Amino acid sequence: MPDYNLSYLYVFVFFLTGALFTSLLLGISRLIAPRKQTREKLRTYESGEEPVGQAWGRYPTHFYVFALLFVVFEVDVMFLIPWAVFFRSFGWVGLAEMSVFIGILVVGLVYAWRKDALTWY
Amino acid sequence: MPDGPFGLDPLVWAVLRLVIAVGLAVFIVLNGALLQIYLERKIQALMQDRLGPLHTGPLGLLQTIADAIKLLGKEDIRATVTDKWFFLAAPLIVFSPMLASFAVIPFSKDFVGADLNIGLLYLTTLGSMTVLGIVIAGWASNNKYSLIGGLRSAGQLISYEVPQILSLVIVVLVSGSLSMVAITESQPGLLVNLVVLPLAFVTYLISALAETNRNPFDLPEAESELVAGFLTEYSGMRWGVFFLAEYGQITVVSSIITTLWLGGWHGPGVDALPVLGVLWFTLKTYLIILIFMWVRATLPRLRIDQLMSFCWKALIPTTLANIAVTAALLLAFPHSLLPVAIANWVMLGLFLAAIPYFQRRRLAATRKRLRVNVRGGVATEGT
Numbered sequence A: 001m002p003d004y005n006l007s008y009l010y011v012f013v014f015f016l017t018g019a020l021f022t023s024l025l026l027g028i029s030r031l032i033a034p035r036k037q038t039r040e041k042l043r044t045y046e047s048g049e050e051p052v053g054q055a056w057g058r059y060p061t062h063f064y065v066f067a068l069l070f071v072v073f074e075v076d077v078m079f080l081i082p083w084a085v086f087f088r089s090f091g092w093v094g095l096a097e098m099s100v101f102i103g104i105l106v107v108g109l110v111y112a113w114r115k116d117a118l119t120w121y
Numbered sequence B: 001m002p003d004g005p006f007g008l009d010p011l012v013w014a015v016l017r018l019v020i021a022v023g024l025a026v027f028i029v030l031n032g033a034l035l036q037i038y039l040e041r042k043i044q045a046l047m048q049d050r051l052g053p054l055h056t057g058p059l060g061l062l063q064t065i066a067d068a069i070k071l072l073g074k075e076d077i078r079a080t081v082t083d084k085w086f087f088l089a090a091p092l093i094v095f096s097p098m099l100a101s102f103a104v105i106p107f108s109k110d111f112v113g114a115d116l117n118i119g120l121l122y123l124t125t126l127g128s129m130t131v132l133g134i135v136i137a138g139w140a141s142n143n144k145y146s147l148i149g150g151l152r153s154a155g156q157l158i159s160y161e162v163p164q165i166l167s168l169v170i171v172v173l174v175s176g177s178l179s180m181v182a183i184t185e186s187q188p189g190l191l192v193n194l195v196v197l198p199l200a201f202v203t204y205l206i207s208a209l210a211e212t213n214r215n216p217f218d219l220p221e222a223e224s225e226l227v228a229g230f231l232t233e234y235s236g237m238r239w240g241v242f243f244l245a246e247y248g249q250i251t252v253v254s255s256i257i258t259t260l261w262l263g264g265w266h267g268p269g270v271d272a273l274p275v276l277g278v279l280w281f282t283l284k285t286y287l288i289i290l291i292f293m294w295v296r297a298t299l300p301r302l303r304i305d306q307l308m309s310f311c312w313k314a315l316i317p318t319t320l321a322n323i324a325v326t327a328a329l330l331l332a333f334p335h336s337l338l339p340v341a342i343a344n345w346v347m348l349g350l351f352l353a354a355i356p357y358f359q360r361r362r363l364a365a366t367r368k369r370l371r372v373n374v375r376g377g378v379a380t381e382g383t
Helices: A004-032 A064-114 B010-047 B063-072 B084-104 B119-140 B144-175 B180-185 B198-211 B236-261 B276-298 B304-332 B338-375
Strands: none
Touching: A004 B010, A004 B063, A004 B084, A004 B236, A064 B144, A064 B304, B010 B063, B010 B084, B010 B236, B010 B276, B063 B236, B084 B119, B084 B236, B119 B144, B119 B180, B119 B198, B119 B236, B144 B180, B144 B198, B144 B236, B144 B304, B180 B236, B198 B236, B198 B276, B198 B304, B198 B338, B236 B276, B304 B338
């Protein structure tokens, strides 16, 4: 029987090592790399042109409908995973219930498809 | 806490095991990046009738090491208009989850950092955290190219996350567990999941290509249109960390495929000598990485709307149908995997045949529209 609390401690240490290792690499680089900053170097790169304004403006995200669908399906997937682990003990009843659940979502997907929500303009 | 070998104190052994596991993960990431960059350049060169790296060391073997040292010595530039803290944190946010993914991957029998009972869920979570880092990098750069790259990455994530997890669910249906160790142990011998569930393998492979930003899904860093996208403002070792993370992510994804579909560390002679499992695992992983490189050399980049419509109109319906069929057959024939395997191979055939069919239909529709436009005296390209 594995010790789950210990396992999560391991995972945490892995995260920490990732951050420390990256900092170490960047630290070495900081020690040996040259540092001569000029105004031109510190300007935003825009293919050699003078940068125009900032990038933090309004940006049209055409895929917001996809994002809405994504939230729906991601939740659907969250319900699928525990069912998939225990689906043998749930049997046909579980499969039927899951089919109804997914079926409703699929109807939604088909509706979005027919309404051309999955096409970019 | 488990007792250590050689009569070691459990506490000492737990700490020692942790140090070994973390050290090995860092070693694998560094070594994997060195090897994969060399292999990638050499194999791409062979496929494109070139020679590739040749002069640094024998057969150009030292080229990547020379590049790494060069990167360490490069100036680290941060443009004045960037958002400082997010800009500095983004490489860490990309790198740490990738390294943490190695904690649950079983390299051989009893050769795993932490055997989480939700291993698979944990891995998918970390996979999407990497994309979070990319979005942060794109936004913090305050550069138009970077912002578009980051947003494309977000668009890619919200499309490919779903079929990816749905493909994993199919494997969970068969193995009945989310633990990576249990999934490996559920497929000893030759009857690996690749033989039983080939369609899920193909759909997962496509989603994995998108998740790791590899060709043909490398839109966030498209060199020719976005000047490396979210990487535009990064230079020196900070850029190098992103690169390390990208190759590490490829190793992680290939390891997941190896564990789930190719039987993980199972292979001849493993029962007698468990260390051989590491060898088999590495060989299988690199087989998948070679497929990734082959795809990169073969396919051109997709357009983002094509990418998303392919996902929502082809991959998600396919995987949902696959789940329904596989679950029903598993319940109907609880003692044999043969019906599942037959159904999956048939579905794979249908899937592969359907793609050219729909492409041809679409092409015909486009041609028809163009002809109508010309006849109407308006020789436009249509919409």
